[in-house]
Amino acid sequence: MLTTLRLILGTLVWLAPAAAERVTITVLATTDLHGHLYPVDYYTGEPAERGLAKIATLIRAARQGNPNTLLVDVGDTIQGSPLESVYQQYVATGRLPARLTFSGGPLRRDPMMLAMNHLGYEAMVLGNHEFNFGLKNLNRARGDARFPWISANTVAASGARPFEPYVVKSVAGVKVAVIGITTPAVPSFEKPENYRSYRFLPPKEAVVAALEELRRKHRPDLVVLGAHAGLGRDSGAGVPGENTVYEVADSVEGIDAIILGHTHQEFSEKRIGNVLLVQPRNWGMSLARLEFTLDRQPGQAWRVTAKSSRLLRVSGGVAGDTEILRLAAPYHQLTERYLNTPVADSPAAMDGRLGRVQDTALVDAVHTVQMHYAKADVSFTALFNPRVSFPRGPVTVRQIAALYIYDNELYAIEGTGKVVKDALENAARYYLSCPDAACSHGPLVNRYVAGFNYDMAAGVDYTVDLSKPAGQRIVDLRWRAKPLAPEQKLRIAVNNYRAAGSAGYQMFRDAKILWRSSATIRELIVEYYTRRKSLPLRPDGNWHIIPFQARELLQQEASAPQ
Numbered sequence: 001m002l003t004t005l006r007l008i009l010g011t012l013v014w015l016a017p018a019a020a021e022r023v024t025i026t027v028l029a030t031t032d033l034h035g036h037l038y039p040v041d042y043y044t045g046e047p048a049e050r051g052l053a054k055i056a057t058l059i060r061a062a063r064q065g066n067p068n069t070l071l072v073d074v075g076d077t078i079q080g081s082p083l084e085s086v087y088q089q090y091v092a093t094g095r096l097p098a099r100l101t102f103s104g105g106p107l108r109r110d111p112m113m114l115a116m117n118h119l120g121y122e123a124m125v126l127g128n129h130e131f132n133f134g135l136k137n138l139n140r141a142r143g144d145a146r147f148p149w150i151s152a153n154t155v156a157a158s159g160a161r162p163f164e165p166y167v168v169k170s171v172a173g174v175k176v177a178v179i180g181i182t183t184p185a186v187p188s189f190e191k192p193e194n195y196r197s198y199r200f201l202p203p204k205e206a207v208v209a210a211l212e213e214l215r216r217k218h219r220p221d222l223v224v225l226g227a228h229a230g231l232g233r234d235s236g237a238g239v240p241g242e243n244t245v246y247e248v249a250d251s252v253e254g255i256d257a258i259i260l261g262h263t264h265q266e267f268s269e270k271r272i273g274n275v276l277l278v279q280p281r282n283w284g285m286s287l288a289r290l291e292f293t294l295d296r297q298p299g300q301a302w303r304v305t306a307k308s309s310r311l312l313r314v315s316g317g318v319a320g321d322t323e324i325l326r327l328a329a330p331y332h333q334l335t336e337r338y339l340n341t342p343v344a345d346s347p348a349a350m351d352g353r354l355g356r357v358q359d360t361a362l363v364d365a366v367h368t369v370q371m372h373y374a375k376a377d378v379s380f381t382a383l384f385n386p387r388v389s390f391p392r393g394p395v396t397v398r399q400i401a402a403l404y405i406y407d408n409e410l411y412a413i414e415g416t417g418k419v420v421k422d423a424l425e426n427a428a429r430y431y432l433s434c435p436d437a438a439c440s441h442g443p444l445v446n447r448y449v450a451g452f453n454y455d456m457a458a459g460v461d462y463t464v465d466l467s468k469p470a471g472q473r474i475v476d477l478r479w480r481a482k483p484l485a486p487e488q489k490l491r492i493a494v495n496n497y498r499a500a501g502s503a504g505y506q507m508f509r510d511a512k513i514l515w516r517s518s519a520t521i522r523e524l525i526v527e528y529y530t531r532r533k534s535l536p537l538r539p540d541g542n543w544h545i546i547p548f549q550a551r552e553l554l555q556q557e558a559s560a561p562q
Contacts, residue, residue, distance in 0.1 A: 031261030032282035034080025043402035056321035074261035075127025075228035113144035125180035126151035150180030153206030177220035185242035221302035230263035278309035344529040351389035357554040367458035374412035376493035378459035408495035418486040430454035453503035
């Protein structure tokens, strides 16, 4: 009887349906870190709510909440902060900036890769700024990483894939695939030798191919796209093909979520159809957290049943991770010593708040250097950081770095009066036309044109007339006190990004390069004013905006709290 009962119970257990399974997968993501490790603003020397050391604290807390977690980065990692600039110069040249020594032994590893290795990143998407210092530096940093750099649309001229298109990780029995794409606009930003034989396919084409291969080889349960490119739709910004994520999300089946980078924007819980989109803030100011709930019936595949995203922001209450701070300390200390190096004296206190609406001595200080080294007739530069300020008295490398924040090189190119006029018209798109004859109200700044793409010129005199439509605003353009003839040949100083035709400056792209610097423009500024001991006292006033009311409105906009 007992034996019979056991047989019956065993049969019932065998016949009972197996329980369904549920698991929650967390994906954490950073993007556009740009070498920001320490929670400090290197341009002011003040503490700041940013950097991977603080993000690391958020990462550790998230992992404690859910061990089923992946960590990825979406690119632009090894360029940007002075900390990375000092290191990258060392890799490129084998030397540190002038007058700087390092007693702690050789700088053996890229500081960002050291920190990311320690945090256990699973993958990093290739960003366009990874190419800034050339392939020697790119390959050195990539070799330092203990995780793959991925990009499905970056290929060699031969068609070979120099980067894996994706990674596949098993988390709690769930196959998670992360595909990477890089903005195909790299050739518009970089000089050819910095990307050499690489080609950049249209992102949609590359994502479709990667998904087909994933289904054939791996059959993933969850697909996340890491896109170092912006949304693109209705933004009015960027060069053609630069920002194409909307197209991918709207037309490619099989993507569960997209993590964006490149545009330094921030959003969460955006959806295009069934695709979840999120973008954390640049410079390590926020961490993206995506949550995926997957269910599985016995004998069936996992199915995503819920998904959400949110941003974990760095704040004063978030402490820097002690181990990341320790790893980065030698690089940070070296950077601080470099930034505190004396350069020259400023005869007056200056700041950049109005530097995009009127001629200023700060911008002229850059023009003076570019004209000198490039032996140029005309110089073009933007004010990259309107928050820059110089004290009256001693100026250090810190202020120069704040004035010229990018690692650009200086070119002298062959151009004409027409090229200068076309470039100034392109720059003037930064402004909107006056809304009425009296130009009585704003805004007059075009939010679709980034301020760092508004170039001003030296060596010519001109007026920007905002009563006229875009493309017809540059009037009374003169060179050497005479109207500038369209056919007049000129030697023009520009940075390497402009020479590549970025931000609509296509008129520079095919120009003959007459000379290029071996040092960055920032280094040239430091060298020039170290020798001359003093910065300019006042601007030369070679350009201005009309009508007068427009100039007043723009000054009010520029002076308003940001």
